[in-house]
Amino acid sequence: MQRLDRRSFLVTGLAAGAIATVPAASALAEPDPAAETALSLASRGLRTDPFQLGVASGDPDHDGFVIWTRLAPQPLAEDGAGGMPSRPFTVLWQVYADERLRHVVRAGVAIASPEWGHSVHVEVGGLQPGREYWYRFRLGSYVSPAGRTRTAPHPLTLGGPLSMAFVSCAQYEHGYFTSYRRLAEDHPDLVLHLGDYQYEYTKDTYTIPGGNVRDHEGPETETLAGYRQRHAQYKADLDLQAAHAAAPWLVVWDDHELDNNWADEVPERPDIPQPNFLARREAAFRAYYENMPLRRTSVPRGIDMQLYRRIRWGRLATFHMLDTRQFRDDQACGDGFRDCPAALDPARSITGPEQEAWLIDGFRQSRAQWDILGQQVFFGQRDNNAGPAKVTSMDAWDGYVASRQRITQGWVDAKVRNAVVLTGDVHAHWAGDLKLDYDDPDGRVVGSELVATSISTGGDGADSDPATQPFLKINPHLKFYNNQRGYVLTKVERDQLTADFRVVPHVQTPGAAVHTKATFVVEDRVPGVRQTYLRPADPALRTTGAPTIEDTVRLETDRP
Template identity: 80%
Template sequence: MPHLDRRSFLVTGLAAGAVAAVPAVVPTAASAATPQTVPAVGKSPRGLTTDPFTLGVASGDPDPTGFVIWTRLAQTPLAEDGMGGMPLRPFPVQWQVYGDGRCRRLVRAGVAAAAPEWGHSVHVEVDGLASDRDYWYRFRVGPYVSPLGRARTAPQPSSFGGALTMAFVSCAQYEHGYFTSYRRLAEDHPDLVLHLGDYQYEYTRDTYTIPGGNVRDHEGPETETLAGYRQRHAQYKADLDLQAAHAAAPWLVVWDDHELDNNWADEVPERPDLPQPNFLARREAAFRAYYENMPLRRASVPRGIDMQLYRRIRWGRMATFHMLDTRQYRDDQGCGDGYDDCPAAVDPARSITGAAQEAWLLDGFRKSRAQWDILGQQVFFAQRDNNAGPAKVTSQDAWDGYVASRSRITQGWLDAKVRNAVVLTGDVHAHWASDLKRDYDDPTGPSVGSELVTTSISTGGDGADSDPAAHPYLAINPHLKFYNNQRGYVLTTIERDALTADFKVVPRVQTPGSEAYTKATFVVEDRVPGVQQTYLRPLDPVLMAAAGVTTNLTVDLETLRP
């Protein structure tokens, strides 16, 4: 794995003529600049013959004074060497932040180095901005100008700000469908987007297929090398629907398994029974490529096989987002990763977060003064038993495989008297909503939190509309309140008195262009743990007839509440 020396990380800040040298492991530009010092656009640098902004732009991790802005230069995104058709030398990239969408009021600017050692990616930590407002940004290199992106700063720590529109997504398998949901999400103009994992998939073509065949193919072999991961990220980033979602709002990103290897756990690959002497080198390559392609701050620069991804983002007093990493520190899944009545699941020594991350999270609960404490994480949190008998048969890859770990986290927010605990989840390729319990074996016990689960962007293909009440899991697990098997995302509105979640779906992803609609709406009221359904759209008429449903009226459950 290549490493940069100190000279490679010199960044021209253009602020009072200063040149900022950042630590030798940090490929990021952070210095703000006065607009008047931005040099004029010149001719194309040597070796740059076509537009290098083929992968779009992104922003992320906002705070009250700024955010990260990102781009990556690639003239030929799918180049097999992972270098995007770029010469193996650094390029100076101008960055500009504006106070208006027409780019008339330049408020910050500077120059950052896009170095080949980091895939010609650029990470700029912009600061010195006003809180709780929109900004727009773009990049320039030679005569080429990037697309324009929108970012937003968080409110001041003492302020609630206005209502926060937040969307969360997961699981985008390029081969299984088009990224229509990303486009529809962008059209909803959120203030913040959470990506909860499986941003890309590692498989070579025709390995992970859906009935009827995949609609498009991955380039290259299964991702195991830095070149392979860079190429795969570039293939995904070149998708215009994904670019639109990134340009619409700042993102908070965390990974799940497919960014590296299906069902990996710490230093253990999916198939530990097979010889894989290069797994740690693969992990290092995957982590490096993930950083290169995400709008992350310098604190997340990987160091060998380690990467600091769990972190806390505060949106004023309205919400604190505790972004978790449930892969890098977990004990290996018990009982062969399957669904079993598994003794390992209840072993109190086992953890899905690791001790340090668990302590960090519990400390965050104790110190929180937020109206809403929101856990952005990967796998199903509530118990999901698929056996109606006395044996408990659950997924060992989810929190069900780490029961004591889940209990400690739940008790932690109760002991800290967290005002409203909400868990956001991806991974399972379906929409779910559930009440969280201290004791899932006592369904009459009080709810102590809420879980909202987003379906996939495309993984699994089109899916199908479904009657939530017909799913057997809901009968076995009375705390589970909703299920739908279409593709889409969840759009939330977070206010002081309630969090409202619209479960958005698109009818088709195996063909492009579907419109999105709301399948169901759930509300979590302030200081009322658990989810309350206020709207449910009926089944598609064809599916309704097959299911014997005789009415096509929209059911508005708001009118049925006492």
């Protein structure tokens, strides 16, 4: 176990739940005898490293960020407590200005309490804008891994280019988290996770052809203990830990953090009595907060949690992080692809009226080069039928057409300079143009959508030729499709946003290399996506024949 020099920490006596920030000079001061005793007693009762879930950071501002860890010497304990005694522990933390961890710039202590799963959320402030920092934690003689993070540029400056990756959909059972590892090796400045961070199913429920490559522990997640155990199983994966330690994250959930295709207070199967669903929602929200690097503004209150929020990256970009689950109307006509007149009902909303008003007001006030929506489900129209009937997904924005129209019109009316929607959920890479009228092939393009495939959900997938993809023929505003696993790595600059669609050839066995399947560019003040690179499909990795529409839809169907 790596040990910190005892001079590296100053222990201060704090009331339970308090957080302290002390200047670097104090952090390097010689501890007094009482502090030495506190250090030696801090990990009393722990015989195993409690930092087995790694570290993370998130929600960066121009002068700080959140740093996170959760104590769990036995991550898979059935009671969800991670093997921790049921008492508070004092955890010491430090932030460094250098990768070699020599120059302490902030330090303090935080209380890890059993009420919050022995998680630690420290909101560090008073730092310099637009620069890298490193951090770690200590409990007695145990020292956590170090993480890299950074602050955003000053609000009045543009800052340099931003390297930003976004991901979604990591089903532990379907494959290894190789893409998380490759993402970490790309050294992004910021990572967006757009939902389905973990899946709720018990083993052998949601399976892929040939069988799952590893199993979930425990029953389907319905209790706080179950959600805590499931989050711990995912967090214990070293590839995921590497991605968290590489950069600050902005996170939002989708459905599987609670229950497949849930909508507000409605479970996936409302036809089956589920009197405990709201208690399940409360447990899922609490466990989600405990396991994510979120600020105290997101502490859940019963069945509610404030997750939509706005993060500014200087004047270069504003990230509008949305919640399309907690406030939506229930899906019309069921959850799948339907020809459904109710999808056009102007009263239906996927965001709820308050979040919609907040978002449109954010468009009006924005002065950023790029307004980027980080959200969960397919935004642009995706018709599944070559005939006159419109068959679209009721779980996506196609099931809430008026809601999509109001928000799109909102950024058009606000004269947003560059509107880009980032999406997860559908287990495939996509790129497309956004319109006010998708039924007019020559209609005005007003924005761009980039969609990340899954990290592992669906297993290996297959390489494909976009020219043979039926959706692209039916929907001319859609420009790209690929059904391999991976992530999207973007470079956001003043005059353009470049998106590399990164893929790995397999996830059902570990260790795959990553490559760029295609590159698209969005130019400043030129809405829509433009392809600049496409790697030819590898015949050895392609499915037999062209994928059918039914194949594509089946890849997105999570319900076992």
